[in-house]
Amino acid sequence: MITRPVVSVSMKKSRITADIFIPLAFIILILAGWEYIVRLRSIPDWLLPGPAQIVRTLVDNAPLIIKHTQSTLIECLAGFAVAILFSFIVAFLMDEIALLRKALYPLIVASQTIPIVSVAPLFIIWFGYGMLPKIIVVVLVCFFPVAISLLSGLAAVDNDYLELFRSMQASRLKTFRMVKLPLSMPSFFAGLRISAAYSVMGAVIGEWLGAKQGLGTYMTLAQRSFQIDRVFAAILAVTVLSAALFLLVSLVERLVIPWNRLGEK
Amino acid sequence: MPEIVVEGISKTLGGLLTLGKINIKAGAGDFVGILGPSGCGKSTLFNIISGLLRPDRGRVLIDGRDVTGRTGRVSYMRQKDLLLPSLNIVENVSIPLVLKGMPKKQACAEAAAHFKQFGLAGFEKYYPRQLSGGMRQRAAMLRTYLFSSDILLLDEPFAALDAITKRKMQAWLIDVFNMINPTVMYITHDVDEALYLCDRIYVLSDCPTDVRLEIRVPFCRPPHGRTIAHSEYGAIRDKVMEALEI
Numbered sequence: 001m002i003t004r005p006v007v008s009v010s011m012k013k014s015r016i017t018a019d020i021f022i023p024l025a026f027i028i029l030i031l032a033g034w035e036y037i038v039r040l041r042s043i044p045d046w047l048l049p050g051p052a053q054i055v056r057t058l059v060d061n062a063p064l065i066i067k068h069t070q071s072t073l074i075e076c077l078a079g080f081a082v083a084i085l086f087s088f089i090v091a092f093l094m095d096e097i098a099l100l101r102k103a104l105y106p107l108i109v110a111s112q113t114i115p116i117v118s119v120a121p122l123f124i125i126w127f128g129y130g131m132l133p134k135i136i137v138v139v140l141v142c143f144f145p146v147a148i149s150l151l152s153g154l155a156a157v158d159n160d161y162l163e164l165f166r167s168m169q170a171s172r173l174k175t176f177r178m179v180k181l182p183l184s185m186p187s188f189f190a191g192l193r194i195s196a197a198y199s200v201m202g203a204v205i206g207e208w209l210g211a212k213q214g215l216g217t218y219m220t221l222a223q224r225s226f227q228i229d230r231v232f233a234a235i236l237a238v239t240v241l242s243a244a245l246f247l248l249v250s251l252v253e254r255l256v257i258p259w260n261r262l263g264e265k
Numbered sequence: 266m267p268e269i270v271v272e273g274i275s276k277t278l279g280g281l282l283t284l285g286k287i288n289i290k291a292g293a294g295d296f297v298g299i300l301g302p303s304g305c306g307k308s309t310l311f312n313i314i315s316g317l318l319r320p321d322r323g324r325v326l327i328d329g330r331d332v333t334g335r336t337g338r339v340s341y342m343r344q345k346d347l348l349l350p351s352l353n354i355v356e357n358v359s360i361p362l363v364l365k366g367m368p369k370k371q372a373c374a375e376a377a378a379h380f381k382q383f384g385l386a387g388f389e390k391y392y393p394r395q396l397s398g399g400m401r402q403r404a405a406m407l408r409t410y411l412f413s414s415d416i417l418l419l420d421e422p423f424a425a426l427d428a429i430t431k432r433k434m435q436a437w438l439i440d441v442f443n444m445i446n447p448t449v450m451y452i453t454h455d456v457d458e459a460l461y462l463c464d465r466i467y468v469l470s471d472c473p474t475d476v477r478l479e480i481r482v483p484f485c486r487p488p489h490g491r492t493i494a495h496s497e498y499g500a501i502r503d504k505v506m507e508a509l510e511i
Contacts, residue, residue, distance in 0.1 A: 167315045168412055170364050176408050178360070182351035212386045259351050262394040 003050040049229040056238060057229040064218070069212040069237050075131055075203040076245065079138025083195065086139070087147040095154045095180070096172070112144045116205055124210050134206030134214070141202035142195035149191025153184030186260050196245040200238055215241075267328040267415050267448055274323035276306070276314055283309050285473035286323070289450075296442060296449045296485070300460040300505065301469030307452045311341050311420050314450070327416070341418035342409040344425050346401040348393040353461050354404050355380070355389040361412035375412060382444060383407045384437060399430045403437070414445065420452045436463060439486050456505055461485070461492050468508040478508035 031051045038045075038050035045053060056064065078101040090108075116137060123133035157180050165175045207216025217236050222230035254261070270291040275282070284292050285308040292295040301307050307369055312318040314325050319334035332338045348357045362372035383403050388477045391412065393401055409417060422438075423431045436456065442449065453459050459466050464485050468478040484495040492498060 015410050092444065158345075158347075160343060160345055161349075163312075163317055164340065164343075165364075166386055167317050167336050167340045168361050168364050177351065184348065185351075257351065259394070262350075262392050 005048045012078050046226040046228055049232060053229050054232040054236065055065055058233040061230065061233060065215075065233060065237055068213055068215045068218045068234075069241060071131070072200065072203050072207065072215045072238075073241060075134040075138055075206070075214065076199040076241070079135045079202065080142055080196065080245075082135065082201050083139045083142035084192070084198075086143055087150050091147055091150040091154060092176075094151060096176075108144065108147060108164070113142075116141060116202065117209075120206055123206070129210055129212055134203050134211065135205035139201040141198045145191040145198070146188070146194045147191075149194075150184060150188045153187030154180050154185065184259070185257045188251065189257065192253075193246055193249050196249045197242045200242040201243060204238055229237050268326075269308070269416065269448060269450065270313065270326040271314065272326065273325050274310070274320045276309060276318065276320045277348060278306075278309060282473040284313075284320070287469075287474065287476060289467055289476065293449055294446050294448055296451065296462060296464045298461045298463030298466040299450060299452045299483065300456065300509070301467065301474065302471055302509065303454055304305070304473045305469050305471055307345075308420055311418050311450075311452065313339050314418060315339050325384070329430060338413065339416045340409055340412040340420055341420055342402075342405050342422050344383055344421045346393065346398075346405040347380065348401055348404055348408075350393055353390050353392050354385065354396070358404055358408045358411060364486065376407070379407055379411070380428050383410075383441065387404075389491050395452060397430075398426050399434055402426070406438075406441070409447065410447075415447050416446045417449045419449065421454070422451075424453070424455075431458075438462065442486075456494075456502060456509070460498070460502060461490075466502065466505065468505055478504065480504060 023244040035050040035052060036118070047081055049057070070107060090104070094104055119140075120137050123136050127133045127136070160180050161183070162175060165179055169180070203214065203218070206215040207214035211217045215238055219231055221229075222234065252259075269289075269291040270289055274284055274287045275285065283358070287299070289310075300305055301308070309318065311439040312488045313320050313333075316325075316332060316334055316336035316338065324331055324333040326332070327338055328342065336367055348354070349360075351358075355377050356369075358379075359367075359369070359372035359376035362375055363369055367375070379388055380389060383406065385400065385403055385407065388396065388400060388404075393404070394405070398427060406417070406419075406422065411417075426434060452457070460482055462485065466478075466480050466482060467476050468480070469475070470477045480501060482501065483497060484492050486494075
């Protein structure tokens with residue numbers, strides 16, 4: 001009567017090996033090739049440093065980079081939180097009120113076509129060099145994927161569920177809370193994962209254009225003084241930060257909707 | 266047990282006359298089958314009985330009370346189990362009680378008390394995705410029962426199951442029926458299923474739908490389950506097939 005996963009332990013083990021080992025080996029291969037070429041041609045550090053040099057710079061500048069990473073992280077999390085809050089409010093209202101959906105949907109999609117690099121300087125003019133303009137950029141970058149995925153998740157709920165709850169005289173609010181919200185969560189988290197990765201990029205772009213602190217600032221400063229190894233170290237930090245946020249969202253997803261992983265083949 | 270009377274119901278859906286003057290009656294404790302080609306508006310009929318849809322003409326009486334276009338008296342069970350993947354089975358099944366205002370804990374306890382009767386004992390904490398189609402339909406049936414224990418409207422409840430599971434579920438349904446003795450309306454497009462389960466069968470026509478044939482089944486739900494061996498089986502089956510024009 002109960003469906004058990006068909007994947008045996010040994011199959012699972014070999015799949016994990018393949019999923020982790022193959023990409024890892026590939027990355028190591030690329031890094032080794034990079035290092036080899038840099039040493040063979042004795043390319044100067046200010047043009048292209050090798051991976052070993054980048055790691056050395058990262059370790060040497062660790063306290064400074066960590067400090068910059070912290071401000072970038074705060075901007076990301078703040079912007080991310082505001083974007084999620086906005087998405088919930090907007091998606092709920094748009095789902096409940098058809099007129100609002102018709103009015104707002106094209107606007108939301110159009111907002112996504114505005115290049116962030118062109119509006120970010122305006123935020124700096126309006127709100128100064130502090131964290132606020134960066135947070136706004138992160139909100140703008142994250143809002144769209146989260147709101148759209150939540151909206152489509154809500155819209156994709158099988159109408160038969162809604163009819164069943166209507167026949168049991170459930171109120172709209174209860175139907176939303178018991179049916180629509182949980183059933184739209186998998187789609188919502190898919191959007192959340194995407195924007196988690198985008199959020200760091202948004203913050204870095206914001207800092208790039210003018211800031212006192214943050215990885216974007218560090219990067220521009222290093223670039224202007226041809227300290228390419230520091231630029232790469234900052235890029236590495238950005239990558240790690242993005243991956244960490246992505247993993248964080250995946251972890252939260254597992255905790256919030258554990259049932260979604262059941263029955264996965 | 267209540268009596269359901271569907272009186273002169275007609276309904277136009279999307280400019281198409283779907284139901285044209287339907288009269289159907291299920292007496293107290295009856296097991297009534299509604300048999301018809303797919304797309305003939307059988308589900309529309311259930312939507313009207315459960316109050317989700319308002320008919321253009323006619324009324325629905327349950328125990329003499331007019332419930333036309335009013336939800337809350339009966340719910341119905343469909344081919345899809347419509348269990349929420351986010352809740353475990355006992356939470357799913359207790360939803361009608363929670364919606365009626367019972368505290369969640371009490372509702373779960375009340376629902377769990379019926380698990381044995383419905384062949385679900387031991388599966389309280391499982392999630393729908395961990396169960397087979399047959400078990401999920403049992404849970405869906407219990408949920409329907411907990412909303413209105415005296416009337417079961419079943420819309421092709423076993424149509425998505427394989428033949429062997431389906432037969433087991435039919436035998437199970439007979440056991441449940443004998444225990445709780447509700448008034449049942451059972452939609453199906455499977456002639457043999459109707460002849461096996463129902464006391465009386467209404468055969469519906471294609472759109473615009475009307476009642477082609479009303480026939481009493483003398484051998485329904487025999488304890489040994491062998492309806493086909495009955496001497497009248499062939500003749501009644503032929504009559505039903507003729508009404509269905511197949």
